[in-house]
Amino acid sequence: MAPTIRPFHPVDLAGLYRLCLLTGDAGGDASALYRNPDLLGHVYAGPYPVADPGLTFVLADEHGVGGYVVATADSREFLRWLDAHWWPTLRAQYPRVPDPGDGTQDHVLVDRIHDWPTAPEPYYDEFPAHLHIDLAPRLQGQGWGRQLVATLADALRSRGVHGLHLGVSERNTGGIAFYDRLGFETYARHAWGRTLTLRF
Template sequence: MGQMTTSPSLSIRPYRPTDLLSLYDICLRTGASGEDGTHLYRDPLLLGHFYAAPYATLYPDTTFVLADDTRAVGYVLGVPDTATFAARCEELWFPVLRGLYPLPDPDDTSRDARMIRAIHRGIGIPDQPWLAQYPAHLHIDLLPDAQGGGYGRKLMQTLLAAMEARGVPGIHLGVGLTNTSAQGFYERLGFQVLERQPAALVYGRRLGEA
């Protein structure tokens, strides 16, 4: 997919391996429910190890970045099939990380410890009937300076078009229950609630339908 210009200074383009460190940075700086999470983690790489890098590394063709002339300032990360992604992570991504990050003491309730436990658990596959119709999932994050200019919508449209081109039937994502602005954003893009959880809503959108 070719470059799509969105402004004189920012453009959406396919992911490049040289973007990886920027993805780690964006993931951390939006890692507190969209706010800067830098102060919350002793290890600044932990969030990106789980929520950004495996997507971009294993599925670069469905990873897109919003970038200026020097670096990425936002991204959308998607995988066409959640179960396949989970299996590939178990084979190719998590084994090395589990060696680098042993399981913490059970009494350790820090955010670092929680993320390390997530790395050891692996990618969760929703045990829900809707998964067959919405097998893909995504994450999207933009740094504050890149928000509010319509870039989030353009990133989403770029990813959804790429998923449709691959014949993906539907895509899902999770949104915090209190994050009403994000809920409105996804609803305006045609997403509908698939499941209500204690702390989150799962949204889904069918693809390839007129």
């Protein structure tokens, strides 16, 4: 089966979670960082196809999910949706835990789940959409990332949305170079990385 980009189907969810973990350490494998392999997916992949199902696209081949882009067209409304429908269940399921001191990062993500900001950012008006994108190493460097972003941009334009943003770790130099080639611009720099924006 040749790689194909298609709309998300519920059977893809496990593949999204798996790929989110395998690329979750600034583009590298984060499996050693988390005792619970689902936490990254709960935060950065799972809510999107539920909250805004028409804006998740999967790159699939004979090995399964090899790439995806998840997004929301309205980040302001997405924050409200998370607070009302997504975080309450996760907060009940994952109470805060101390740092076990063994290098694992579960406690960091659990704290993030409990402390997720609810205030909209000032750039939401101009760049209301945001995305997360991941590609398996076997499909990197072949133009699939560009095609996933283009597929998403077409879907956003059909809704009258012409700007999006994302966050990227400063350690993810490959990701930063990829976004630069697509025309993203640095909106702000932070201790953890950058906020990038794109008009289309």
